[in-house]
Amino acid sequence: MIKGCKICGIKDSDTLNYIINHPHPPKFIGFICNYPKSSRYIQLNSLKKLLDVKKNKSEFVAVLVKPNNEILEEIKNLPFDYYQLYDCTPDAIINIKQKYQKKIITALTIKDEADVVKYKSFIDLTDIFLFDSKGYEKSESFDHNLIKNINLNKELMIAGNIKFDDDLKKYEKIANYLDLSGGLETSGLKDISKINFFLKNFNKLKNET
Numbered sequence: 622m623i624k625g626c627k628i629c630g631i632k633d634s635d636t637l638n639y640i641i642n643h644p645h646p647p648k649f650i651g652f653i654c655n656y657p658k659s660s661r662y663i664q665l666n667s668l669k670k671l672l673d674v675k676k677n678k679s680e681f682v683a684v685l686v687k688p689n690n691e692i693l694e695e696i697k698n699l700p701f702d703y704y705q706l707y708d709c710t711p712d713a714i715i716n717i718k719q720k721y722q723k724k725i726i727t728a729l730t731i732k733d734e735a736d737v738v739k740y741k742s743f744i745d746l747t748d749i750f751l752f753d754s755k756g757y758e759k760s761e762s763f764d765h766n767l768i769k770n771i772n773l774n775k776e777l778m779i780a781g782n783i784k785f786d787d788d789l790k791k792y793e794k795i796a797n798y799l800d801l802s803g804g805l806e807t808s809g810l811k812d813i814s815k816i817n818f819f820l821k822n823f824n825k826l827k828n829e830t
Contacts, residue, residue, distance in 0.1 A: 623793055626823050627651055627778065628816065629684065629802040630661030634671055636811045641677045643817070645824035648798065651682040651705060655692045660809055661802065665695055672699050682726065688717070697721055705751060714746045724748040726778065730755045731763045737771065747775055751800060754781035769795055785815040789826045799823070 625648030631637050632652070640646060652671070653662045663671065672681065680702035685692065687708040705726040706714055718725050727747040729739055732755050740750055750773060754763040762782040779792065780800035792799055805815045 622797065623789070623799065623826060624776070624797045625649065625827075626820075627682065627798055627800040628805060629653075629682070629780070629800055630659070631811065632661055632663040632667070632671070633811075634674075636813065636816070637671060637674065639813055640816065640820075641674065641679050643820055645820045646677060646679050647820065647823075648678075648680060649682050649703070649800075650676075650679045651684050651800070651802075654683045654685055654696055655688055656684070656686045668696075669699065676700065683723075693717065693721065703748070707753075711742050711746055714743065718746065726751050728753050731767060731781075734767055737767050740771070740773070744773075744775065749776045749778055749798070751778040751780060752796075753779075753800070765792070765795055785812075785819040786822070789823060793826075 627649035628640055628647045629651030630653055631650055640650060652668060653659050654668065656662050681700055682703045682705050683696055683701040684705045701723060703724045703726050704717060705728055707728045714725060714727065725747050726749045727743045728751040729736060730753050731737055752768050765779060776797040778798035778800050779796040782804060783799055783801050784804040785801065801819065805811055805819060807815065
C-alpha cells in the first residue's frame with residue numbers, strides 16, 4: 622500500500638518553500654549532499670542556508686553516495702531525519718547509524734534479480750529500502766516487476782524515472798513510497814507546475830487506498 626512520496630534533488634529555496642507549504646506536501650524531501658556529478662548536488666554552505674526553514678509536515682533526507690567521515694561530520698547538525706545511503710557496506714551503515722542516530726534508507730541500484738537479493742544483507746540495518754535504477758545522476762528506469770513479489774518486513778520505496786503524470790495506481794502493490802526527481806523537472810530544473818500536478822494526483826490516490 623502506498624503511504625507517501627518523496628521529492629528529491631531540491632536545491633533552491635523557492636522550490637523548497639513551495640513544497641513544504643503545499644496543501645499536500647510529500648512525506649520526504651531529499652537533498653544531494655556529496656555527489657557533484659549530479660546537477661542536483663548542493664554545496665554545503667548553500668545547503669545550510671536552504672535547510673534553515675520549518676519542515677512543517679515533511680521529513681528531510683540527506684542523499685549520500687558512499688559518504689566519508691568528513692561529509693558526515695559536516696552535516697551531522699543539519700535537520701535531517703534520514704540518511705539515504707548508496708554504495709555502503711553493511712558495516713559502514715551500522716557505524717553511521719550508531720554514531721549519528723539517524724534513520725536509514727538503504728538505496729540499492731537495480732539491473733536484474735541479482736541486484737534485488739542484495740537487500741538481504743541489510744535487512745536488520747534499514748528503516749526503509751529504496752530500489753532505484755543504475756542511473757544515479759541520470760533519470761533511468763528499471764523493471765519494477767523485479768521487486769513485485771519480494772516480501773520485506775520493511776517499508777519499500779521505489780525510484781527510477783517515475784513521471785509526474787504517471788498512472789500512480791500501477792505502483793500500489795509494489796511500494797509504500799514513490800521517489801521522484803527528474804520526473805518533476807523541465808530542462809533540468811524542478812518545475813512547480815509538475816510538482817503541483819503530482820502532489821495533487823498523489824493525494825487523490827492516497828485517499829482512495
